[in-house]
Amino acid sequence: MTFLIGLAKRGKRIIKRLLKRYTKVYLSQVRRIERVKTAERVVAMTFDDGPCAEPPSPDAGGAASLTGRILDKLAEFGARGTFNVVGDTSENYPDEKGADGTPYWSGTRFDHYPSFGADALGGAKNQPELIRRMLAEGHEISSHGYRHIIFGESKSVYGKRESLGAFDAAVADLQRLHGLMEREYGCTLTLHRPPHYVDKLADGTTSYDVCEKLGYQYVGASFDGCDWLPLAAGYEAEVRHTRSGLAALLERDPDALCGQIIFSKDGFNMAHRSPVADGLALQLETLSRYGYRVVTVTELLRFSPLADLDASDALFGTVCELLNAGRTVAFADNTIRLAQTLTRGELLLMFAEDAAARRVALIKSGKRAAHDVPATHPYSGAVGWAAGRGLLPRDGRARPGKPADYALLDRILAARGNPPTGKSGRLSRAAALTVLSSVTA
Ligand SMILES: [Zn+2]
Structure with a gap:
């Protein structure tokens, strides 16, 4: 009996951890x-x-x-x-x-x-x-x-x-x-x-x-x-x-x-x-x-695909369309975090083709995607895709955690045959989603 009580207490902690298990934040x-x-x-x-x-x-x-x-x-x-x-x-x-x-x-x-x-x-x-x-x-x-x-x-x-x-x-x-x-x-x-x-x-x-x-x-x-x-x-x-x-x-x-x-x-x-x-x-x-x-x-x-966005948000329709089209626009914890800074790794993942399959292939081969991106990195597949298209800087470092800017977006657009934005400076998540929606529609 005492054992069961102890188990109940421990079990409660375990299930709390399981239900709320820390999900790594990556697109x-x-x-x-x-x-x-x-x-x-x-x-x-x-x-x-x-x-x-x-x-x-x-x-x-x-x-x-x-x-x-x-x-x-x-x-x-x-x-x-x-x-x-x-x-x-x-x-x-x-x-x-x-x-x-x-x-x-x-x-x-x-x-x-x-x-x-x-x-x-x-x-x-x-x-x-x-x-x-x-x-x-x-x-x-x-x-x-x-x-x-x-x-x-x-x-x-x-x-x-x-x-x-x-x-x-x-x-x-x-x-x-x-x-x-x-x-x-x-x-x-x-x-x-x-x-x-x-x-x-x-x-x-x-x-x-x-x-x-x-x-x-x-x-x-x-x-x-x-x-x-x-x-x-x-x-x-x-x-x-x-x-x-x-x-x-x-x-x-x-x-x-x-x-x-x-x-x-x-x-x-x-x-x-x-x-x-x-x-x-x-x-x-x-x-x-x-x-x-x-x-x-x-x-x-159908009420909302995400935990932090609903129909009251201006970008709701755009985001739903991109999700339905299989584009990677949301985080693994089912949020979209529109107010958060967009990183270079995230921008690459939003545009990359077959990023998930590329990541698994890199893990199996044990190869790195870039000097600073091992195979098990969440964005290794996207970085590998970008490397194959000459989108990474000359030093071979992808810097996936650094803020994304329009210069990188324009290089991605050029590689895809889309017209560049011609803008400069940091890129917001909302702006990136709007561009992604316009070129993948
Ligand atoms: Zn089960």
């Missing part, structure tokens, strides 16, 4: 979407690790399956969820079950969902009825990895776990789930949440590189639904806990959840209980009392 094709800026009372709920054909635990309501219970509750409230599903964990053997109440409850070397030894009761491969029901009822399905193997090592939490380790292995795992969803269900995935939010792979690439390869955006979360955490006081307390934080927040500020993404589980907590089965209705009741609509993550992104 990226892939954005970690934790919340979006909107004044509307809309919120998204995400459910990880399902589908789950095991009944809830404990099963007071006599539900056929945990996922079925979640779908029933969402339907009752007219809510649409986003299910971060796995493909199948039955290949994750040999393995041993760890002790309940520890991060290894579902397996020592790998995760097994919904439970150790019961892999066939989970996974999109094994549970077509649950997946078809999700889709038929208007929910969104997002990728959580075929085998739910962490991409890189995570010594602090999952020190004993096997990881995919390299870019190609992670891409192959996601492609496998992508193909399954397309082939079996006609569903094209566009969103991904890495298992346990582990981003760094051993080879120097990251989950952002992997998402870019698949054409995915990264689904983070900004609010903890609290259904994953075992409490020493037991099931009833865990159920109440799923509502208390949410209710307290909305009592203080009824608009506090506008545009946020809630993290929940379509599975069991570390004590093999599923408070979501009874907690979800409490959460949905609370949200609807405050007039919130629960929408999918893709629907949420």
Whole structure:
């Protein structure tokens, strides 16, 4: 019991860190979407690790399956969820079950969902009825990895776990789930949440590189639904806990959840209980009392794709068009930071072609992009592109962190065959976006 309390406290810190994990600030094709800026009372709920054909635990309501219970509750409230599903964990053997109440409850070397030894009761491969029901009822399905193997090592939490380790292995795992969803269900995935939010792979690439390869955006979360955490006081307390934080927040500020993404589980907590089965209705009741609509993550992104820009901003339309065209204009933490100084590295990335693929190729070859830009630098691909077009200064230094100016912009425009601006001095982010929009329209 004492152990579980200690675990709950430690777990709370861990999940806070995971939800709010420091995202390096660099422009990226892939954005970690934790919340979006909107004044509307809309919120998204995400459910990880399902589908789950095991009944809830404990099963007071006599539900056929945990996922079925979640779908029933969402339907009752007219809510649409986003299910971060796995493909199948039955290949994750040999393995041993760890002790309940520890991060290894579902397996020592790998995760097994919904439970150790019961892999066939989970996974999109094994549970077509649950997946078809999700889709038929208007929910969104997002990728959580075929085998739910962490991409890189995570010594602090999952020190004993096997990881995919390299870019190609992670891409192959996601492609496998992508193909399954397309082939079996006609569903094209566009969103991904890495298992346990582990981003760094051993080879120097990251989950952002992997998402870019698949054409995915990264689904983070900004609010903890609290259904994953075992409490020493037991099931009833865990159920109440799923509502208390949410209710307290909305009592203080009824608009506090506008545009946020809630993290929940379509599975069991570390004590093999599923408070979501009874907690979800409490959460949905609370949200609807405050007039919130629960929408999918893709629907949420239609209110605004970014965390710090909405329709009230003059550049909103331009930025949305550029994002839709696949241009890299926003930061990996899903902000655009219009007031911030534009750097040379950022300017190159906004205009470069195939920057992400070039970066991965540089990492694999171990070559630098410039004297001052190693392969793993966030802008190495863009700098490599610029070097190939003679856009870097003679000394071979790209100076990616220095402020961008019109001279560099005009050199880029000339290399692309676009007319120069003829202006001089520092370049603002807004000015660069306007020029980018005019030449890529
Ligand atoms: Zn997971």
